[in-house]
Amino acid sequence: MRNKNAVFLSVQALSKRYRPDLPPVFENVGFEIERGEFVCVIGHSGCGKSTILNVLAGLEEASGGYVIMDGKEVSGPSLDRGVVFQGHALMPWLTVEQNIAFAVRSRHPDWSRRQIAEHGARFIEMVGLTAAARKKPSELSGGMKQRVGIARAFSVEPKMLLLDEPFGALDALTRGVIQDELLRICAATHQTVFMITHDVDEAILLADKIFLMSNGPKARIAEIVVNTLPRARTRETIHHDPQFYRIRNHLVDFLVRRSTTIQQRSGDVAELPVTRIVRPGLETGDDTAFVLTA
Incomplete structure (x- = not known):
């Protein structure tokens, strides 16, 4: 069970609406990140991933909700939060x-x-x-x-590093080299990281947890996938672990199919499903990966 005292970043009921006559881009977004965790966020374009990152960075104001980092509410830019964009x-x-x-x-x-x-x-x-x-x-x-x-x-x-698709414009070889560098540096510094990516394999390689966002408007974090592959994973060895494919298939299925169906049935916050735990591979006795569904 998680140690509540370890919570470093707390996001509660976050929403963003650009015009009063339009639905919010996202709403009721809430999550917690522990100190030293590496979190990746995946979702289709338009679900508000970058906007959430900008709110965490203090570069943009949310329409509702709040962000607490290390016991203080985020209300503007700070050197405590380092940001790296794609450019x-x-x-x-x-x-x-x-x-x-x-x-x-x-x-x-x-x-x-x-x-x-x-x-x-x-x-x-x-x-x-x-x-x-x-x-x-x-x-x-x-x-x-x-x-x-x-x-x-x-x-x-910084106390937290915010990465907005920093490797999106790089070729595959260069991307892999920098991924390795980032893993090494974060392991050495115990850096807390919040990263946006469209690359499923990248998320599995880097992240301790993977946040899956439903489609916008009214997007939300629909699932939190806990990466239970060994933390010392590398690009060279990760594909040899059967658990990699269970997690990967789950993420791809969400992006291709469930992100749309979740959005269609969640028109009201009160209709959101109760938290559940899913263990891919349970039929074979393998419960090494699980998903928390909001």
Whole structure:
């Protein structure tokens, strides 16, 4: 049973409506994330995934509900929440080390230039870009730019990292390399992560829990899939575990079929199904994976 004292982020009754004459994009969204958890969110376009992330980041206001992080309500941007978008958003006139130094200086304005440089160098090394530290973004590949973005987010030592499809524009090989880097860094730093992705395999590789959102409007988090594959999983070995395919099939079935049917029958909050636990593979005595359905 979960230790309630471990809850780091609490989201309650969150909703977003852009116009009063239109239904909300999402409503009654609620979930909790424990410190050090890696959560991925999957859902079709238009269900409000990025809007929820922006609300968590303090970049956008919700129409209803609230977000509590580490005992404080989120009411605006903060260095306690690092954000990485699909676009790297680097300053093109600055080198890699200068881009990161800019972020570090915002966290530690009283530090000397040497302290900032030494601190930033740790994170440049962490993402394997020491040799490119003095290059400008125009001299870097797309994958290298995203590594700089990740290093910059980590360099301010946020309490939570928010990733909005950060690898969506990368080729498969580069994407895999950065996934491995992200797993390694998060394991070393015990970083709490909230990540949006459309890639089912990526979610299974990275996440401790996978939030599945129903279709919009009036979208909601319909299921929370608990990833019970060993945490030390790698891209090279994950496909050899039969449990990988049970979880993957469940996620794909949700996206292809159930996300639509759930939306059709949940016109009223009072009609939402009671929480249930599903164990794929139970007929064979395998209960290593389970799903909590809202």
